[in-house]
Amino acid sequence: MLSSRHARSPFRNGKSRLRPLAAALLACVAASAQVRSRAGNPVAASPEAIARGEKLYGSRCAVCHGRDGRGGEAPSLHKSRVVVLSPDRRFFEVVKSGIPGTEMPPLPGPDEPVWQIVAYVHSLAKPGMGPPVPGDAQAGREVFTRAGCVRCHIAEGKGGVTGPDLSSIAIQSSTAEIRESILDPNAKVPPTFREVSLRSRSGQTVKGMLKNDDNFSVQMMTLDGELRTFLRSEITGFQMERESLMPAGLGKGLTPEQLQNLLAFLDRQRAPFLKSQIGFQDY
Amino acid sequence: MDLARTFIACFVCAAALWGQLMDTRFANRADWLSYDRDNTGQRFGPLDQITAANIRDLTVTWAFQVSRLPARTEGTPLVRDGIMYITVGGEEAYALDARTGRAIWSFEYPPAKNGNAGSSSGGPPQVPGRIGRGANWNRGFAISGNRLFMATSDCSLIALDSRNGSLLWRMQLADPGKLYGTTAAPIVMNNMVLLGVRGGDTGMVRGFLDAYDPETGKRLWRFYTVPAPGEPGAETWPSDNKSWLTGGAATWTAGTYDPELGLIYWPTGNPGPDDYDGANRTGDNLYSASVVALDARTGKLKWHYQFTPHDVNDWDGNETPVLIDAVWKGRPRKLLVQANRNAFFYVLDRATGEFLLGEPFAQQTWAKGILPNGRPDRLPNTTPTLKGNYVCPDVHGGTNWQAPAWNPATGLLYLVARDGCGYYYPTGFSNDNEKTPPQQSVRAIDIQTGKIRWDFPFLGSQELVTHAGVMTTAGGLVFAGGRNGQFLALDARNGKLLWNFNTGGTIRASPMTYMVDGKQYVSIYTKAAVFTFSLKGADIR
Numbered sequence: 001m002l003s004s005r006h007a008r009s010p011f012r013n014g015k016s017r018l019r020p021l022a023a024a025l026l027a028c029v030a031a032s033a034q035v036r037s038r039a040g041n042p043v044a045a046s047p048e049a050i051a052r053g054e055k056l057y058g059s060r061c062a063v064c065h066g067r068d069g070r071g072g073e074a075p076s077l078h079k080s081r082v083v084v085l086s087p088d089r090r091f092f093e094v095v096k097s098g099i100p101g102t103e104m105p106p107l108p109g110p111d112e113p114v115w116q117i118v119a120y121v122h123s124l125a126k127p128g129m130g131p132p133v134p135g136d137a138q139a140g141r142e143v144f145t146r147a148g149c150v151r152c153h154i155a156e157g158k159g160g161v162t163g164p165d166l167s168s169i170a171i172q173s174s175t176a177e178i179r180e181s182i183l184d185p186n187a188k189v190p191p192t193f194r195e196v197s198l199r200s201r202s203g204q205t206v207k208g209m210l211k212n213d214d215n216f217s218v219q220m221m222t223l224d225g226e227l228r229t230f231l232r233s234e235i236t237g238f239q240m241e242r243e244s245l246m247p248a249g250l251g252k253g254l255t256p257e258q259l260q261n262l263l264a265f266l267d268r269q270r271a272p273f274l275k276s277q278i279g280f281q282d283y
Numbered sequence: 284m285d286l287a288r289t290f291i292a293c294f295v296c297a298a299a300l301w302g303q304l305m306d307t308r309f310a311n312r313a314d315w316l317s318y319d320r321d322n323t324g325q326r327f328g329p330l331d332q333i334t335a336a337n338i339r340d341l342t343v344t345w346a347f348q349v350s351r352l353p354a355r356t357e358g359t360p361l362v363r364d365g366i367m368y369i370t371v372g373g374e375e376a377y378a379l380d381a382r383t384g385r386a387i388w389s390f391e392y393p394p395a396k397n398g399n400a401g402s403s404s405g406g407p408p409q410v411p412g413r414i415g416r417g418a419n420w421n422r423g424f425a426i427s428g429n430r431l432f433m434a435t436s437d438c439s440l441i442a443l444d445s446r447n448g449s450l451l452w453r454m455q456l457a458d459p460g461k462l463y464g465t466t467a468a469p470i471v472m473n474n475m476v477l478l479g480v481r482g483g484d485t486g487m488v489r490g491f492l493d494a495y496d497p498e499t500g501k502r503l504w505r506f507y508t509v510p511a512p513g514e515p516g517a518e519t520w521p522s523d524n525k526s527w528l529t530g531g532a533a534t535w536t537a538g539t540y541d542p543e544l545g546l547i548y549w550p551t552g553n554p555g556p557d558d559y560d561g562a563n564r565t566g567d568n569l570y571s572a573s574v575v576a577l578d579a580r581t582g583k584l585k586w587h588y589q590f591t592p593h594d595v596n597d598w599d600g601n602e603t604p605v606l607i608d609a610v611w612k613g614r615p616r617k618l619l620v621q622a623n624r625n626a627f628f629y630v631l632d633r634a635t636g637e638f639l640l641g642e643p644f645a646q647q648t649w650a651k652g653i654l655p656n657g658r659p660d661r662l663p664n665t666t667p668t669l670k671g672n673y674v675c676p677d678v679h680g681g682t683n684w685q686a687p688a689w690n691p692a693t694g695l696l697y698l699v700a701r702d703g704c705g706y707y708y709p710t711g712f713s714n715d716n717e718k719t720p721p722q723q724s725v726r727a728i729d730i731q732t733g734k735i736r737w738d739f740p741f742l743g744s745q746e747l748v749t750h751a752g753v754m755t756t757a758g759g760l761v762f763a764g765g766r767n768g769q770f771l772a773l774d775a776r777n778g779k780l781l782w783n784f785n786t787g788g789t790i791r792a793s794p795m796t797y798m799v800d801g802k803q804y805v806s807i808y809t810k811a812a813v814f815t816f817s818l819k820g821a822d823i824r
Contacts, residue, residue: 058711059484059558059597063678067706067713073747103354105419109462109487188717191744214743214767216783232742 140265479534
């Protein structure tokens, strides 16, 4: 079972409502990044302009989008339709005018700082934008099945639900992040895939993944994929585990060739519609 | 024994001095007439119908859903004589029947005309040529007579007739094209309307606080929170550049007022330019991250206290300066207390600005403590570095602008606190929530010692920051909200959970309470609606 980083960016902090339309457009473009025109930015992407943009981004944008653009309070810019797909002028207009009805505020004032922000954000590396990952994707599909990944993860519309859906993994995480997750699944465990062990008042112990909780109730998925809910008053024990449910030795058991083929297979997973995930918190 | 004596002394002193501290126009217990109810910042509701003994019967009486979602909903409703007044972002407003939630009138700020310069001269009600909109979040109205005052998304202050929502006058504080904005609830004090500005993070604004005539909108005075060369405090800015012109120190939250001393207390934000890189603004950068005490008649500075000299962590200092009359070390004293975003709780003498106490109330690693002269004893290697310096609190602070509350019966200050750490760079910050998961909670601070009396932690993921404030009542309760939409009530004495309701939408606002026809209500503004609660039976109308 793959874990953590694969779903880290899009689902982090419950930003699971990665809009299907945005994802669709993003997927189309991820394979042909040159569609987006950068000719519209009057500020040359010089180191000076990018440095100035980084500074402005740090004070104006990072509080919501994260210092590295991976999201936080607001969605990841690495997967933003406006950032990845649209012409620079459109990205500029969104930064300048904000998005009505959302928390994205306008940035009125001179144009040049806005263009510098645009230049900086475009300088950030984004998953799915590089050349195809080398390897035999067909053989990688075999590895995905034979190694047992498919028991917990969905790819190409088939698989289990107890691990993150990998249908769009190539446009959600970099190849390096995917590799790390396979080899070291405990490096980072996404919030909605943390293992929890509950003890109910009836004496039953239930293990699974924590999907949501607060002072009053707990929502979880059991290890066999069943959704269960509990009131806090119905629980006598609540234990969070630090380790991922994905077997740590699974990735290490692969030969270098098998691993490379698996990465090539996962690099093909660019489904336009992301499976809806349970949000960790309201936004 | 000492604790009990202190408790009684606090209560007696507070009761004795209540009339002097609180402006008489807030005397009607049934109303909630200002962002924090009155001029003290205590956010104490003097109603006691709802108590720990009957709160199990507290239920939703009505909800009012706004038609258009603002970017954020941060407002506190006002209630006077059974009518509730709410703002929706900085562009809409409603008057509601406070017993039923039925709308009486609505107001929509006229749409912007792109590209035209706005008038800053007050101007006719039509608002010709309004400049494009800014941050569309807003913390509510101020009220005086038949006038409501509201900050708008284009950095203006407007007056509406409270009876029909008609626009009476408009004053533009500053050019939003230069990144100035207004989001705070205006405050009426000393027959003036006070409103500050936001924009300190942009590196382009010089903060100020304005006072306006409520009848005409004429500006009475302006206090710049960054001194010009030659003025006192200018020595805390470089003399070889003009960083003071964009020195920040924005005034984006509400202040408080002591009518007896004739002093207004206003908190200020981070210095600029460059929140996290102070290289071009060496010095303490007065009066950023401070509280300033101003003569209410003239707006002249009487004293100041700076919480974080030369702030490079964007900690601001905009938390409510709460005014409390209490016995301090054996004698009655006029106090100003603030739980600051830098994770320290402060007690000052509000007549003189004398520093009395500074104790951490949340996780912090940046200062050894506060020195007797009131300056923080900053630890080495705690400023931003290119590789990132790991410091507590993180940029979200030990608390933030969300309202605290003080209850004279318990002597405790309540607030939503946050324990969290993060990396600081000259270009910004980042968090590593997996390394050190942040924890948020409702916390009670003993103002006499700065010690934590009780703590109610929010369970579940705390990665998203809670900006919901608190309110306390004479019924011995603390009401609080959470980012996940839970609205709850705690026992003011010990933090015990007594009641909760899932509103289903992010709460970024602070609660309030009021009374109509002998029935106490409690209201909270959520992402898209105002929810109002009362004891069972109140909803049969």
